[in-house]
Amino acid sequence: MPYAAQVPVVRTLHVFGAIFLLGGVSAHALLRPMAARAAGAAQQALYQFAWRVELAMVYTGSALVLITGVLLWIGHFKPFTGWLLLGFLLYAAAAGLDGAFLAPNLRRARTVAGEGSQPVAAAAMTIQLVAWLLLVVVVFLMVAQPF
Numbered sequence: 672m673p674y675a676a677q678v679p680v681v682r683t684l685h686v687f688g689a690i691f692l693l694g695g696v697s698a699h700a701l702l703r704p705m706a707a708r709a710a711g712a713a714q715q716a717l718y719q720f721a722w723r724v725e726l727a728m729v730y731t732g733s734a735l736v737l738i739t740g741v742l743l744w745i746g747h748f749k750p751f752t753g754w755l756l757l758g759f760l761l762y763a764a765a766a767g768l769d770g771a772f773l774a775p776n777l778r779r780a781r782t783v784a785g786e787g788s789q790p791v792a793a794a795a796m797t798i799q800l801v802a803w804l805l806l807v808v809v810v811f812l813m814v815a816q817p818f
């Protein structure tokens with residue numbers, strides 16, 4: 672199959688990845704305030720669900736978007752394309768926040784009783800919203816391709 676014929680498939684997978692990634696991060700933004708207010712078994716269950724969303728949606732979507740994004744970039748756009756460079760940078764920033772803080776925070780909260788201190792939960796909510804916003808900007812950059 673010639674490469675040009677594969678592009679719609681790769682692009683569809685890329686958008687699927689974006690749906691999973693942003694869907695998962697949006698779910699986390701909704702779950703965290705609920706989980707922080709809940710107590711006992713309910714809290715445990717909510718954090719367990721959040722961790723499942725991390726594995727099934729955030730990690731899967733993130734890997735898919737990265738692999739297909741690079742495939743779409745190579746050979747179709749110049750290496751120094753503004754929206755692609757900025758989009759990649761913001762994606763890397765969101766992935767960094769997730770890997771360094773958000774995901775370990777969920778992993779701990781799911782096993783140990785509760786999330787830990789209230790300030791940590793509050794920080795996690797703020798950082799979660801920042802990560803969500805970064806990805807929303809990436810979607811705008813990818814769709815509008817403004818510069």
Ligand code: HEM
Nearest residue numbers: 689692693736737740741743744759762806809810813814
């Ligand atoms: C990891 C780095 C990424 C790279 C290298 C990348 C690369 C690309 C490229 C080259 C296109 C243009 C495809 C075309 O017009 O033929 C594209 C489109 C798109 N990207 Fe990304 N992308 C990345 C991450 C993301 C992320 C994190 C999201 C959203 C969460 C995203 C969402 C989209 C969407 C929705 C489109 C479709 C735009 C359209 O066809 O109108 N991408 N991406």
